[in-house]
Amino acid sequence: MNDLFLRACRGERTERTPVWFMRQAGRYQPEYRALRQRHGILEICRTPELAAFVTALPVQRLGVDAAILFSDIVIPVAAMGVSLRIEEGVGPVIDGRVDSRADVERLRSLEPEVDVPAVGEAVRILVKELDVPLIGFAGAPFTLASYLVEGGPSRSFIRTKGLMLSDPATWHQLMERLAESMLAHLRAQVDAGAAAVQLFDSWVGALAPGDYAQFVLPHSRRILEGLADLRVPRIHFGVGAGHLLEGMRDAGADVVGLDWRVPLDEARARLGEAVAVQGNLDPAAMLAPWERLEERAVDVLNRADGRPGHVFNLGHGVLPQTSPATLRRLVDLVAVRTTRGTE
Numbered sequence: 001m002n003d004l005f006l007r008a009c010r011g012e013r014t015e016r017t018p019v020w021f022m023r024q025a026g027r028y029q030p031e032y033r034a035l036r037q038r039h040g041i042l043e044i045c046r047t048p049e050l051a052a053f054v055t056a057l058p059v060q061r062l063g064v065d066a067a068i069l070f071s072d073i074v075i076p077v078a079a080m081g082v083s084l085r086i087e088e089g090v091g092p093v094i095d096g097r098v099d100s101r102a103d104v105e106r107l108r109s110l111e112p113e114v115d116v117p118a119v120g121e122a123v124r125i126l127v128k129e130l131d132v133p134l135i136g137f138a139g140a141p142f143t144l145a146s147y148l149v150e151g152g153p154s155r156s157f158i159r160t161k162g163l164m165l166s167d168p169a170t171w172h173q174l175m176e177r178l179a180e181s182m183l184a185h186l187r188a189q190v191d192a193g194a195a196a197v198q199l200f201d202s203w204v205g206a207l208a209p210g211d212y213a214q215f216v217l218p219h220s221r222r223i224l225e226g227l228a229d230l231r232v233p234r235i236h237f238g239v240g241a242g243h244l245l246e247g248m249r250d251a252g253a254d255v256v257g258l259d260w261r262v263p264l265d266e267a268r269a270r271l272g273e274a275v276a277v278q279g280n281l282d283p284a285a286m287l288a289p290w291e292r293l294e295e296r297a298v299d300v301l302n303r304a305d306g307r308p309g310h311v312f313n314l315g316h317g318v319l320p321q322t323s324p325a326t327l328r329r330l331v332d333l334v335a336v337r338t339t340r341g342t343e
């Protein structure tokens, strides 16, 4: 079993820097696109054998040090009674937005093994066949709430912030319900064999630090602290959330995910030694000529400076235009540039 990723998450010195990619299973892969001709994305997520197949695809192809379960952050939300679909090129779209206390009260609390049985089943299949750790994941309450309140993706999150600021009681009730269910969802993935978890708060960067501390952090903390006894690394990630890194650490992360907007060395200086970092190459760099990409990747590694507690990744998901061969070449570059003794 290759456990470099888990050791780096714990801040231990490793013989090389581990690497995996957010959205490493997805549209940049011809095999995935072929499968999607025949099956919808939600259907793949809900069919354990298909989800396991797609999860494992990039592991051999790319030589990455971790697998991330193929699912979506809205899978458990749908199982809580929300009618939704995922639109290609758009993202999750919700029928009937959540905007009142009654809407919040209609959300059922998730019983993972009953409501999303395919998730646990896919994890159990995968842990038998993988030789790298499997990462389970969930959407963080703010990011999920934003889809529910906006009815779909948003740039400005006006309705979400409107609910938060005008009816804080309903807001907190919504966040509590989401937190309880996502805690259960993550615990079930770990019980089934996931060796680490990532809590995606992709859109939380829209908030000011004060609003994050007041309206979001307690709920994310409920999830992350509620996992503490399971002793698996907890990764917490947001896009454009450089101004919230300390808060996301304080919510209970062992590893803070960095997008590409914040230099890795500066983030580390702010976060201190107690947490590891993951990231942070701009996914768009994958579209550049190799020499330029190499320069950018080496810059990330130089900023990491060979110190323990770095997991190499992109600053957000692999773009569909990315060439699989370039990703493979990047994995090899990280290995060559970081191989060292463990003392």
Ligand code: CP3
Pocket: 021, 022, 023, 024, 025, 026, 027, 036, 041, 068, 069, 070, 071, 072, 073, 074, 086, 087, 088, 089, 090, 091, 092, 137, 200, 202, 317
């Ligand atoms: O390889 C992996 O990373 C595992 C699979 C995974 C998916 N979604 C599959 C998927 C993961 C970890 C997610 C999480 C997810 N889903 C997040 C958090 C991570 C992030 O990217 O910030 C968010 C915000 C979502 C919501 C969502 N679902 C979006 C924004 C999209 C993209 C819409 C588009 O077409 O551009 C989806 C659909 C989705 N989920 C795809 C994949 C591979 C797109 C491909 C398809 O439709 O088949």
